[in-house]
Amino acid sequence: MQNRLSARWIPSFLATIITTSFVYAQQTVIPIETEQNALVLQTDGSKRVGISYFGTRLQQANEYALVTKESRQNDENSGISNSAYTPSGTWNLFEPAIRVTHADGNTSLELQYQSHQTQKVDDNVTLTTVVLKDPAYAVEVSLYYKTYRKENVVEQWSTIRNNEKGTITLNKYASANLYFVGQSFHLTHYHGSWAHEMNPETTELKAGILSLDSKLGTRANLFQPPSFMLSFDQKATEETGKVLLGTLGWSGNFKIDFETDTYNNLRVIAGINPHASEYPLTSGQELKTPSFIYTFSDHGKGEASRNMHRWARKYRILDGEGSRLTLLNNWEATYFDFDEQKLTGLFADGKKLGVDLFLLDDGWFANKYPRNGDNAGLGDWKENVKKLPHGLGYLVKEAQKAGVKFGIWVEPEMVNPKSELYEKHPDWVIKQPERPEHYFRNQLVLDLSNPKVQDFVYGILDELFTKNPDLAFIKWDCNAVIYNAHSEYLKNSKQADSKLYVDYVKGLYKVLERVRAKYPKVPMMLCSGGGGRVDYEALKYFTEFWPSDNTDPLERVFMQWEYSYFFPTIAHCNHVTDWGKQPLKYRTDVAMMGKLGYDIVVSKLDEKDFEFSKQSVETYKKISDLVWHGDLYRLANPRENEYASLQFVNENKSRSVWFTYMVSSRYGVGTGRPIVLKGLDPKKKYALKELNLYPGTKSSITPDAAYTGDFLMSVGFNPAANLKRTSVMIELTEVK
Ligand code: DGJ
Numbered sequence: 001m002q003n004r005l006s007a008r009w010i011p012s013f014l015a016t017i018i019t020t021s022f023v024y025a026q027q028t029v030i031p032i033e034t035e036q037n038a039l040v041l042q043t044d045g046s047k048r049v050g051i052s053y054f055g056t057r058l059q060q061a062n063e064y065a066l067v068t069k070e071s072r073q074n075d076e077n078s079g080i081s082n083s084a085y086t087p088s089g090t091w092n093l094f095e096p097a098i099r100v101t102h103a104d105g106n107t108s109l110e111l112q113y114q115s116h117q118t119q120k121v122d123d124n125v126t127l128t129t130v131v132l133k134d135p136a137y138a139v140e141v142s143l144y145y146k147t148y149r150k151e152n153v154v155e156q157w158s159t160i161r162n163n164e165k166g167t168i169t170l171n172k173y174a175s176a177n178l179y180f181v182g183q184s185f186h187l188t189h190y191h192g193s194w195a196h197e198m199n200p201e202t203t204e205l206k207a208g209i210l211s212l213d214s215k216l217g218t219r220a221n222l223f224q225p226p227s228f229m230l231s232f233d234q235k236a237t238e239e240t241g242k243v244l245l246g247t248l249g250w251s252g253n254f255k256i257d258f259e260t261d262t263y264n265n266l267r268v269i270a271g272i273n274p275h276a277s278e279y280p281l282t283s284g285q286e287l288k289t290p291s292f293i294y295t296f297s298d299h300g301k302g303e304a305s306r307n308m309h310r311w312a313r314k315y316r317i318l319d320g321e322g323s324r325l326t327l328l329n330n331w332e333a334t335y336f337d338f339d340e341q342k343l344t345g346l347f348a349d350g351k352k353l354g355v356d357l358f359l360l361d362d363g364w365f366a367n368k369y370p371r372n373g374d375n376a377g378l379g380d381w382k383e384n385v386k387k388l389p390h391g392l393g394y395l396v397k398e399a400q401k402a403g404v405k406f407g408i409w410v411e412p413e414m415v416n417p418k419s420e421l422y423e424k425h426p427d428w429v430i431k432q433p434e435r436p437e438h439y440f441r442n443q444l445v446l447d448l449s450n451p452k453v454q455d456f457v458y459g460i461l462d463e464l465f466t467k468n469p470d471l472a473f474i475k476w477d478c479n480a481v482i483y484n485a486h487s488e489y490l491k492n493s494k495q496a497d498s499k500l501y502v503d504y505v506k507g508l509y510k511v512l513e514r515v516r517a518k519y520p521k522v523p524m525m526l527c528s529g530g531g532g533r534v535d536y537e538a539l540k541y542f543t544e545f546w547p548s549d550n551t552d553p554l555e556r557v558f559m560q561w562e563y564s565y566f567f568p569t570i571a572h573c574n575h576v577t578d579w580g581k582q583p584l585k586y587r588t589d590v591a592m593m594g595k596l597g598y599d600i601v602v603s604k605l606d607e608k609d610f611e612f613s614k615q616s617v618e619t620y621k622k623i624s625d626l627v628w629h630g631d632l633y634r635l636a637n638p639r640e641n642e643y644a645s646l647q648f649v650n651e652n653k654s655r656s657v658w659f660t661y662m663v664s665s666r667y668g669v670g671t672g673r674p675i676v677l678k679g680l681d682p683k684k685k686y687a688l689k690e691l692n693l694y695p696g697t698k699s700s701i702t703p704d705a706a707y708t709g710d711f712l713m714s715v716g717f718n719p720a721a722n723l724k725r726t727s728v729m730i731e732l733t734e735v736k
Contacts, residue, residue: 020118024065030116031064032128032145033057034152037296039145039178040064041084041130047112049130049143050082051179055242056298081261082179085132085143085158086269087111088172095209095259097177097269101278102137103166110134111141124149125315138163151311153295159288162281170279174271175248176292182232182242185266187258189228190562195550197531198225198562200639202235205260213255213273217430217482217501218413218445219533226254226535227566229301230268238302238634239678245304246270247566249537250290252505253277276485278498293536301565302678306631309568313629317539317571318516318524324544324570324628325356325405325473325523326617329599332551332577336363336372339387343395347402349602352610354617357405357473359597360395364388364408369418375442378414379421381460396468407473407523412460413508414443414480428453430500432484440480441529448507449500450489458511465519474522476542479529512541525573531559534567544571544595551599552580553590557644557661560593561637569648570628575599576613582726584609585694586661588616589727592692593627593646593659596620608695619691623657623731626650630657633678638663643671643721649679653709654734656680657691660719662726670722677716677732680709686732688717700725706735 021030029052030041040053042065053067079093088096089108100109111132118128130143140163146155156176162168185205189212192199203210212224220226226248229236236243246268248254253273260266270292281287295311297304313320328350334342343360350358363384366377370384377384383391392408399406415422415429417437422429422444430445431437437444446453465471487500526533527546534545547563550556551574560572572594576587584605591597596617605613630648638644638661645660656679660671680686687706690699700720707717712732719728 020061021116022062022065024062027065028113028116029065030118030128030130031061032147032154033061034147034149034154036152036298038064039154040067043113048080049084049111049113049132050080051084052082054178054180055296079262081263081265081267083177084130084179085111085141085174085177086267087134094261094267095257095269096172097174097271098141098160099171099274100137100139100160101169101171102139103164103168103283106137107171108136109139110136114140121146124151139168148311148315151295151314152297152307153293153311155291155293157289157291159286160281161286162283165283167280167282170281170287172271172274173279173287173289174269175250175289176268176270178268178270178294180230180232180244180266180268182266184233184264185258185260186231186235187228188231190225191223193223194530195548196555197221197548197550198559200562205258205266207260209257209259211255211257213253213275215253215273215275216532217252217485217504218478218480219251219528220248220254220535221528221532222481225531226250226256226270228256229304229565230258230266236300238637239300241300242296242298243301243304244294244296245301245308245565246292246294247536248290248292249535250505251508251533251535251538253501272502276498277501279502280493280499290537302632302634305565308566309632312536312539312568313570316536317568318541318543319521320568320570321629322543324595324624325407326354326595326620327357327359327407327473327597328353328355328404328602329359329361329475329575329597331361331409332599333601334363338363340390340395340398344398344402345603347399347404350399351403352614353598353602354614355404355598357407358399359407359409359473359475361409361475362411362477364392366419368420369416374416376416376418378411378416378443379419379446381410381412381463392464392468392471396470400470405472406468406470407475408464408471409475409477410460410464411477411479412457413446413448413478415446416443427488428456430482430485430487430504432486433488435484438483440483443480445480445482445504447487447489447500447504448511449487449503450507453489454507454511458514461515462518465522472522474524475527475546476524477527477529478533509537512538516541531563534563539567539571542571544573546573547594550579551575551577553582553587553661554580554663556590557638557663560590561634561644561646564632564634564646569594569632571595573597583694584612585692586727588613589659589692589729590661592616592620592623592729595628596624611695616692623691626655626657631679635675635678636660642666642669645671645675645719647677647679653679653681653684656686656732658719658730658732660721660728660730662721662723665723668723670720670725671718674716674718676714677709677712680713680732681734682708682710682713684709685735686712687735689731689733690728691731692729701730
C-alpha cells in the first residue's frame with residue numbers, strides 16, 4: 001500500500017495547508033474528519049470522485065481505503081450512485097447534483113478529479129477543497145467541506161465556474177451531494193403553515209425519491225423548512241442511535257432530495273431549488289452555492305442538536321455567544337391603533353415590568369396612505385404625522401427617559417399597491433406586466449435583484465439609524481411571497497425571470513451585508529409572519545428569530561421543542577401574550593425556554609399577575625445565561641408524554657434550569673413519577689429550588705432538598721407537575 005502523503009512534515013510558510021489524504025492503488029483517498037466523524041472521498045479508475053465512507057471516525061485513517069474495496073457495489077446495471085457531485089447527461093442514472101447546458105447547447109457533463117487541498121483555518125476549523133473538471137468542456141466545479149472539529153459540524157458548498165468562451169446555463173446546481181450506507185433510513189421532516197409551524201413527520205425512506213422543497217421566493221419556509229433529521233438503521237432517540245441533522249442556509253427556494261438506490265443506500269442532494277431557476281454564467285463567471293450544514297452523532301438526537309447549537313452560537317448566529325434584550329412589544333397590545341401618548345404609557349409599563357427594551361411594531365409610518373391596516377402604506381417609511389407628530393427621535397428619547405431602550409419594526413422588502421412607493425416606482429415591483437396582480441397579505445415584493453432597490457432598502461435602515469443613533473433593536477419582517485415572478489430590471493438579461501429567484505436572495509444578502517458593515521452590533525429579529533425565514537445564512541445577520549405568530553403556549557411547547565433541534569434557544573424569541581387558555585404562569589414559563597419578551601397590555605394585569613410578571617423578569621435575568629449558553633437536554637417529549645420536560649446545564653455542570661410543562665391531562669394525572677435528569681455531574685451534589693412561583697402558591701419541593709447528580713440521573717426527581725401545577729421551573733445549583 002502506498003501511503004505517501006499522510007501526516008508529513010510541512011515547512012512553516014505552508015503551515016496552513018495540511019494533507020491527510022493518501023493514494024491507494026492509484027486512487028486518491030480524502031478523509032474529511034471532525035473529532036468524532038468522517039466523510040471520505042475516493043477517486044475511481046475513471047477519476048470520478050465518490051463517497052466511500054460516512055460515519056464514526058476510524059482510529060487509523062489508512063483503513064478508509066479498505067472501506068471502498070470491501071463495500072463499493074457499483075456495477076454497470078445498477079449505476080454509480082455514490083458520486084460526491086453527480087453530473088448529468090453522461091454516465092449517471094440517478095438524480096443529478098448538477099446539470100449544465102454548455103455554450104454550444106450540449107447538455108452533457110463529466111466531472112473528473114483534478115486536485116484537492118486541505119487548509120487549516122485555525123485549530124478547530126479546516127477547509128477541504130476538491131477541484132473537478134469536465135475533460136471535454138471548460139467547466140470547473142469545486143467542492144468545499146469546512147469542518148468544525150469539536151462541534152462535529154460540516155459546512156458544505158460548491159462553486160461552478162464557466163471557462164468556456166460563451167455563456168452556459170446551470171439547470172441544476174446543488175450545494176451538497178451525500179451518500180449514506182445503512183440498513184434503513186428514517187427521515188424526520190416538517191410541515192405546517194402560518195401559525196402552525198414545525199410539525200414533524202417521520203417516514204422510513206423506501207424505494208424512490210422523497211423531496212422537500214419550497215418555491216416561495218422570499219424565504220425558505222412557510223409550508224416546509226429546509227431542515228431535517230435522518231436516523232440510520234433505526235429511529236434514533238434523544239440518547240441513542242445514529243442521526244444526522246441537516247439544514248440549508250438559503251433564504252429562498254430550496255430542494256432536498258432523498259433518493260434510495262438499488263442497494264437501499266441513500267443519496268441526499270441539497271441546494272437551491274432548480275425549479276424555474278436556470279442560471280446563466282457568462283464566460284469566466286462563477287456561482288457559489290449556499291451552505292448545507294450537517295452534523296452526525298451516533299449517540300442520538302440530543303447530542304446532534306447540542307453539536308449544532310455550539311456551532312451556531314460560536315460560528316454563525318450574530319453575537320451567538322452574547323446576551324439578549326428582554327422586551328415589551330406593542331403588536332398585540334395595540335395593533336395599528338396607537339399614538340404618542342399611548343406609546344409613552346407603554347414605555348412606562350415596560351419599565352415597571354423590568355424589561356430592557358420597548359419594541360414599536362407595524363403601523364408607525366406612511367402619510368398619503370396611512371398605515372392603519374395591512375392594506376396600505378407599506379413602502380412609505382416616514383413617520384405618520386398624526387400618530388407620531390414629533391417623530392421617532394422623540395419616541396427614542398421618551399423611552400430612554402422612561403428607562404427602556406427603543407426598537408422598531410420594518411418590512412423593507414415589500415410594498416402595498418396603495419402606497420406612494422408603488423406610485424413612484426411600479427418598475428421596482430415583482431409582477432407580470434401582462435397579468436393581474438396577485439397579493440399575499442395585500443402586498444407585493446420589491447425587486448431586490450435591482451441595485452437601485454437594494455439601495456432603497458438599505459437606505460431605509462441607514463436613515464433610521466442615522467437619524468436615531470440610539471435605536472437599539474430592529475424587527476425585520478417579511479410577510480409576502482413571490483407570485484408572478486418577473487423582474488423589469490432583469491428583463492433584458494439572459495434567462496431573465498429564471499434568474500430572479502436566486503438574484504432576489506443574493507440582493508437581500510447584499511443589503512444585509514451593507515447594514516452589518518455599518519451597524520455590526522444592533523440586535524435584529526428575523527421575522528417572516530412567523531418562522532418562515534429562519535435559516536443559517538440569514539442568521540449571520542440576525543441575533544434572533546420569531547418562531548411563529550402563534551404564541552399560544554400549548555402550541556409553542558411543541559414548536560419550540562422541534563425548532564430546538566436545529567437552532568439554539570438564545571435565538572428563539574418567545575413572547576408572553578394573551579393567546580391560549582393557559583394561566584399566566586404557564587405562558588411565562590414556556591416563553592422563558594428561549595428569549596423572553598412580552599406582548600400584553602401590562603396596565604390591564606391584575607395586581608397578582610403584575611407582581612408575578614415583574615418577578616419573572618427578574619428571575620429570567622438570573623437564569624438566562626443557562627438558556628442562552630447552556631447545553632439543552634430533552635427529558636420528556638410532549639408528543640410521547642402528557643408533559644414536556646427539558647433542562648439547560650452550564651458548561652462546568654454547576655447549575656441547571658429545568659422546565660416541565662403539562663400538555664395533556666386526560667385522566668387528571670400529572671408527571672406521576674420521577675423524571676430522570678441528564679447532563680449533570682454524577683459526583684456533584686445539587687440543591688433544587690422551584691422558581692417562578694405564582695404569588696400565594698407554595699412549592700411542593702422541600703426547601704434545601706439536595707441530591708447527587710448520580711441520584712438525579714439514575715432515580716430522577718418528580719417535579720410534581722399536575723392539573724394545578726401545569727408548569728414547573730426548577731433551578732439546580734451545586735452545593736459545595
Ligand atoms: C407579522 C409578524 O409576525 C407580527 O409579529 C407582526 O409584526 C405583524 N407582521 C405586523 O404586521
